[in-house]
Amino acid sequence: AQTVTQSQPEMSVQEAETVTLSCTYDTSESDYYLFWYKQPPSRQMILVIRQEAYKQQNATENRFSVNFQKAAKSFSLKISDSQLGDAAMYFCAYTNAGNMLTFGGGTRLMVKP
Amino acid sequence: NAGVTQTPKFRILKIGQxxxxxxxxxxxxxxxxxxxxDPGMGLKLIYYSVGAGITxxxxxxxxxxxxxxxxEDFPLRLELAAPSQTSVYFCASSTHYTGELFFGEGSRLTVL
Incomplete structure (x- = not known):
């Protein structure tokens, strides 16, 4: 079974600053997909960003970007210019052919005004 | 757009119901x-379906x-509820397993 590990249960960032959330995964596959999902207090899960393993270029979505290190099996999320609305649980997730989406344990991000 | 709709949002069950x-x-x-x-944890997959008639x-x-x-529909049946099934349940859908999952708002179930 695939495993996804988020080693930071909680992180804190000052408003307007930058924060990086860590994620590592275990796989023997070469073709797979990685995701970051956000879960605000409302509980609704929202896709933040998606990365295809065959693409070397790191995905970006506005203030959100990833650092994808395939050899190290690392997939960190960088949030720039943090806003109060970024406060949420963030989940890293992995999927490949034959395996549905597997989630990490989550990182709670707090944003200080 | 309704998206993914889950009901009920909250439910309390007795053991065995x-x-x-x-x-x-x-x-x-x-x-x-x-x-x-489960509280403070990530999401764990219970069941999935890749099309009508396939689970x-x-x-x-x-x-x-x-x-x-x-x-359109993918109901989840809990038989003989146990306290270990106390959790928040999320239904989701996608066009493909490699794509974005669209989630419902969740259903909080408590088994007492």
């Missing part, structure tokens, strides 16, 4: 999923059953 969590999506997605989220077990299927008679 049964119930069905309803899930419907209006995006014509082939893939549908049921996850559970398969996920990581934690024991104590649950599903059916997929239509593209």
């Amino acid at each position: 049964s119930m069905t969590l309803q899930c419907a999506q209006d995006m014509n997605h082939n893939y549908m999923y049921w996850y559970r989220q 398969d077990k996920g990581e934690v299927p024991n104590g649950y059953n599903v059916s997929r008679s239509t593209t």
